[in-house]
Amino acid sequence: QSFSCHVDVVDPHADHDEVKHEYGYELASEVAGPYDAVIVAVNHDEYAAKDEAWYKGMLKPKGVLVDLKGIYRGRMKELTYWSL
Numbered sequence: 001q002s003f004s005c006h007v008d009v010v011d012p013h014a015d016h017d018e019v020k021h022e023y024g025y026e027l028a029s030e031v032a033g034p035y036d037a038v039i040v041a042v043n044h045d046e047y048a049a050k051d052e053a054w055y056k057g058m059l060k061p062k063g064v065l066v067d068l069k070g071i072y073r074g075r076m077k078e079l080t081y082w083s084l
Contacts, residue, residue: 008032013044033058039066052076 008028009019016027031038035058040047048071055065056079064080067073073083 008035011042011044012046013042031058034060035063036060037064037066039068040071041068043069043071047071052079055079 007025008031009023009025010028010031011019014027019025019027038055038059052075055076059065059079062080064082065072065076067081067083070083072081
């Protein structure tokens with residue numbers, strides 16, 4: 001937000017009040033898109049099962065998928081993909 005970015009936080013396992021208190025964000029109930037970037041910061045089964053087509057559907061044409069846990073390493077062939 002400090003860089004004038006619109007941020008949606010989606011995590012079906014997170015506590016709404018805790019996220020608001022700790023990070024200052026409201027949880028969104030679902031992804032909206034299209035996004036310039038999607039950051040996957042957790043390794044929930046719901047996200048690990050997603051494929052490249054699912055992310056393509058929510059990213060803008062030059063969007064990037066940032067995978068902090070490396071759960072998609074080797075699986076993304078067409079998207080711009082970054083991992084730690």
